[in-house]
Amino acid sequence: MPVPAPHAAELAALPLRTGELGLLGSTTRYWDYGPLHAARTIVICHGYRGDHHGLEPVIAKLPGIRIIGPDLPGFGSSTPMTDDRHTIDGYARWFAAFVDALGLQDAVVLGHSFGSIVTSHAVAAGLTPPALILVNPIASDPAKVGGAGATRAYYGLARRLPERIGRALLAARPIVTVMSRTLVKTPDKALRRWIHQEHHRYFNGFSDVRTVAEGFDASLSRQVGDAAADVTVPTLLIAGAVDHIAPAAGARQTVRRFPDGRLVVLPGVGHLIHYEASEGAATAITAFLDEVAP
16 A cells, blocks of 8 residues: 655645756756745755655745756656766756756755755856755765675666666666665654655656666766865755765765855754655755845
8 A cells, every 4th residue: 555645735735837848958857846936946956866756855845935846867757868978067067957948047956965966066067056955965985885886886787788677677676675775764664664665666767777877877976075166155965964875974074165065964864864854954944045045
């Protein structure tokens, strides 16, 4: 029996619009939540192998803000880029093009996990939002995180196999189950079941093996600290105290590299702040925006 989303009623109360754009050869589909003429707008960039759904628990806690979430090229409902590569620089150019195409230059930018690398590099390359928010920021060398070598070999094997077999390997239910159980930290049994359900529902929504493998290579190639010195806008890092994918220790060191950076560490949560601590994330976001972008 499906587990209902904890934020379902709050999310259902938000106005929702959808659209699509052609950007760098990608048919990019996006979701536009909240009041159309809200005083504040946030553009979000989701994590690796996710899509816009992943940040909906946080969106539901920010009802007075307009929040626009595209699916990254090659993930969710968006097709891969054909006019750029699926590297951090390619995704950063795509994200900047998305913001420009919708005339959202005054919108705050928020990136989660892989999206934290993409958005920080987009801002460093010239995107100028009033503020930047990085949730579960990749603030340590991702190639040195435990298990990175084995995971790289896993994606490399899938890429060498025929598409059908490679996709079956990447989408294997036991693999997704192990990943989900590794990431979840909450002791709330109902919430744990819902998170596992979400991972099985959305983690395999990638377009093809080559693109998802390129995205994985990109995820290990950079971290937010590589861009920090060139990110001059006010920047908030929201880290999980027990995040083993993006350790809080890395965030504590990296926040000093931003010209105007600040850090909130949420206790008892790992790499799933958006699922396990959406209210805490929303509180930190609201306080930050009240300070730097009233």
